[in-house]
Amino acid sequence: MKGSGLLTGAAALGIGLIVLAAGLWAAGFDAPAALAALWRGAFGSWYAFTSGTLVRSVPLIIIGLGIAVAFRANALNIGAEGQFYAGAIAATWAGLHLGGVPSVIAIPAVWLAAAAAGTMWIALPVWLRVRFGVLEVISTLLLNFVAESLVSWMVQGPLQEAKRIYPQSDPIAETARLPLVPGTRLHLGLLVGLGLALALWFVFRRTVWGFELLATGTGPRAASVSGRIRVGRVIAFALLWSGAFAGLAGGIEVGGVSYALFQNLSPGYGFTAIAVALLARLRPLAIVATGILFGALESGAGAMQRDAGIPAVAVFVVEGVIILVLLLVEATVRRARTTVALPDPPPEAA
Amino acid sequence: MTLGLDAGALVGFLAASVRVATPLLFAAIGETVTERAGVINLGLEGAMLAGALGSALGAGAGAWSGVAVGTLAGAAVAAVFAGWVVGARVNQIIAGTAVTLACVGLTGTIYRQAFGAGGAGLSLPTLGPVPVPGLSRIPVIGPALFAQPMLTYLALAIVPLVWWVLYRTRIGLALRATGEAGPLALAAGVPVRALRFWATVFGGALAGLGGASLVLAQVGTFTENMTAGRGYIAIAIVVLGRWHPGGVTLAALLFGAATALQFLFQALGLAVPYQFFLMLPYVLTLLALAGAVGRVQAPAGLAKDD
Numbered sequence: 066m067k068g069s070g071l072l073t074g075a076a077a078l079g080i081g082l083i084v085l086a087a088g089l090w091a092a093g094f095d096a097p098a099a100l101a102a103l104w105r106g107a108f109g110s111w112y113a114f115t116s117g118t119l120v121r122s123v124p125l126i127i128i129g130l131g132i133a134v135a136f137r138a139n140a141l142n143i144g145a146e147g148q149f150y151a152g153a154i155a156a157t158w159a160g161l162h163l164g165g166v167p168s169v170i171a172i173p174a175v176w177l178a179a180a181a182a183g184t185m186w187i188a189l190p191v192w193l194r195v196r197f198g199v200l201e202v203i204s205t206l207l208l209n210f211v212a213e214s215l216v217s218w219m220v221q222g223p224l225q226e227a228k229r230i231y232p233q234s235d236p237i238a239e240t241a242r243l244p245l246v247p248g249t250r251l252h253l254g255l256l257v258g259l260g261l262a263l264a265l266w267f268v269f270r271r272t273v274w275g276f277e278l279l280a281t282g283t284g285p286r287a288a289s290v291s292g293r294i295r296v297g298r299v300i301a302f303a304l305l306w307s308g309a310f311a312g313l314a315g316g317i318e319v320g321g322v323s324y325a326l327f328q329n330l331s332p333g334y335g336f337t338a339i340a341v342a343l344l345a346r347l348r349p350l351a352i353v354a355t356g357i358l359f360g361a362l363e364s365g366a367g368a369m370q371r372d373a374g375i376p377a378v379a380v381f382v383v384e385g386v387i388i389l390v391l392l393l394v395e396a397t398v399r400r401a402r403t404t405v406a407l408p409d410p411p412p413e414a415a
Numbered sequence: 416m417t418l419g420l421d422a423g424a425l426v427g428f429l430a431a432s433v434r435v436a437t438p439l440l441f442a443a444i445g446e447t448v449t450e451r452a453g454v455i456n457l458g459l460e461g462a463m464l465a466g467a468l469g470s471a472l473g474a475g476a477g478a479w480s481g482v483a484v485g486t487l488a489g490a491a492v493a494a495v496f497a498g499w500v501v502g503a504r505v506n507q508i509i510a511g512t513a514v515t516l517a518c519v520g521l522t523g524t525i526y527r528q529a530f531g532a533g534g535a536g537l538s539l540p541t542l543g544p545v546p547v548p549g550l551s552r553i554p555v556i557g558p559a560l561f562a563q564p565m566l567t568y569l570a571l572a573i574v575p576l577v578w579w580v581l582y583r584t585r586i587g588l589a590l591r592a593t594g595e596a597g598p599l600a601l602a603a604g605v606p607v608r609a610l611r612f613w614a615t616v617f618g619g620a621l622a623g624l625g626g627a628s629l630v631l632a633q634v635g636t637f638t639e640n641m642t643a644g645r646g647y648i649a650i651a652i653v654v655l656g657r658w659h660p661g662g663v664t665l666a667a668l669l670f671g672a673a674t675a676l677q678f679l680f681q682a683l684g685l686a687v688p689y690q691f692f693l694m695l696p697y698v699l700t701l702l703a704l705a706g707a708v709g710r711v712q713a714p715a716g717l718a719k720d721d
Contacts (some may be wrong), residue, residue: 088521092528141508143457189701190624197705202457203509203654204704206647207697218690331500336516373671378639385517392505 074344077390078358080384089375090383099373106368107361115314117367118249120322122360124149124331126258130265130340131310131355137269139282143313144190144205147212148183148224152315154183157326160319171241175320177314183312184305186212191304195297201304204317209335217328219349224326233327239286243321253323258353265349278303293391311335332363333381338385343391359384422555429559429681433567434633436671438625440570442649443656443663444577445621450653451581452614453716457511458496460646461518462489462619466626468522471637472529474539480565481539481567481579482627488615488622492518493497497615501608507718523639542566542632564632590614594714622646651700654705658714673699
């Protein structure tokens with residue numbers, strides 16, 4: 066099972082890269098040079114790997130883990146981008162006010178503020194879903210745009226730097242910043258991601274809540290009828306945790322990478338993380354691997370833009386194709402299984 | 416008038432409402448048909464974006480060829496999506512998100528290749544307002560509603576057409592049955608999968624048309640990711656409009672008005688940061704959704720892969 070999952074993932078990645086190369090070639094770019102630049106930017110040197118790939122993988126892993134929590138319960142949080150920004154805003158605000166506080170207190174305080182903000186950002190969609198039945202897909206999506214405008218206002222208003230020149234915040238207090246691996250830009254956030262992955266691995270495998278998530282996601286009616294699982298509650302908490310993870314990722318990005326708030330802090334991490342979680346089939350330890358893989362893609366995309374003049378957004382094509390290929394494979398596998406168990410479906414008129 | 420609001424500002428507000436609503440109306444009416452067949456297309460954003468870029472590319476040979484290319488581009492994107500969700504019956508939400516993601520990448524790359532790295536704003540032939548003889552002379556309403564680009568009239572003409580097809584033809588009945596109870600419709604001999612496929616492609620074509628109207632009748636240029644979530648807004652508008660062409664039209668106009676409020680408030684000289692006006696339509700849509708859902712049922716088979 067595990068082997069076949071890995072193989073499928075590798076095949077999906079391969080197809081994604083082939084589509085990218087073919088597209089670039091068709092558009093008149095130098096495809097081999099582009100792919101070489103992609104590789105150099107991702108794995109070309111120790112510095113590129115740690116300071117490019119791994120640094121970019123941190124938010125993807127943490128958001129991806131949160132997405133996995135929600136998606137396991139079939140609660141589709143498409144608003145991680147907004148929750149990430151909510152976390153980044155809170156972390157910046159906290160970080161600016163923690164001057165002189167020792168790091169052992171300042172850093173966890175920033176994390177707490179960020180996670181709380183991410184949770185609050187998804188609280189409205191959760192409430193709308195529970196109270197009115199508004200699809201979380203739409204409500205979380207809409208709030209992404211609100212969050213972007215909020216950041217725009219923050220960096221030109223309440224959180225703008227003291228000099229009031231650029232639309233960005235002042236850098237946060239030194240003590241609120243995450244320690245770095247010497248000689249690189251890799252920060253403590255990677256360990257946080259790994260720790261959370263292990264914790265979720267345990268939760269999904271060994272706890273009742275982990276089972277409830279899966280039961281709610283795969284058969285909400287059965288779960289509800291069983292009388293032992295309060296489906297609405299499970300979904301609500303899955304979404305809230307998912308928001309907390311995305312918010313935390315925003316806080317860690319501010320504390321470990323940017324040290325300040327500005328617009329476009331995230332190059333779409335909230336959306337890429339969906340691909341990260343799906344490619345890992347919502348399994349926490351696999352999310353670490355796929356997170357690093359997509360971190361490599363993002364990092365390589367930067368090098369591709371610098372060295373080969375290919376817009377970095379081109380990697381979104383790879384990500385989209387990977388998801389589509391995986392969906393196709395899963396649908397084929399599912400059909401192969403169900404045809405054994407069930408009689409033939411009626412002939413399709415189409 | 417009160418509040419120092421003159422007729423000119425009101426005309427400007429109404430005209431802006433309709434202008435902003437037009438691309439949304441195209442996409443939302445198309446998505447209404449798609450959802451009535453039981454498919455929810457989150458790739459709509461991608462289709463709209465493809466339509467926008469397609470229209471910019473096609474506009475080299477005139478604005479109307481831009482419209483045609485944009486429509487086709489939107490339809491092509493939706494056809495890929497439909498192949499996945501109708502052909503392979505994969506999760507519609509996830510497939511839609513993936514299609515949009517790919518479209519953002521694709522349009523960004525093609526745009527830079529075709530028009531250079533940007534900077535110098537791209538200037539395209541645009542479709543100017545075409546006043547309707549007579550009607551455009553009505554005070555206030557006239558210049559606001561009847562001096563719009565041709566595409567706005569087209570959008571408003573499509574609405575009753577879609578209504579008629581949905582509620583007064585056999586194919587419309589089959590389409591609605593498909594969305595409400597796919598397996599039953601199939602048993603009754605309705606070509607369920609063909610209907611779903613073509614309803615999705617139709618929705619994509621209209622989203623492409625919406626993207627084209629955004630570029631050629633509203634903004635006059637293409638910028639990366641310029642749809643900025645309008646495709647998703649259109650999906651919310653379908654819910655707000657209760658999956659009915661008339662309701663959807665009203666909801667689109669309401670959203671247009673919420674967006675255009677910023678022009679009105681600027682005219683009033685309110686000292687509120689502009690970002691709050693940018694948020695307003697999204698927040699209002701959320702609140703309206705809370706009010707609208709529950710009292711009205713979505714097509715029962717929506718997003719089910721049966």
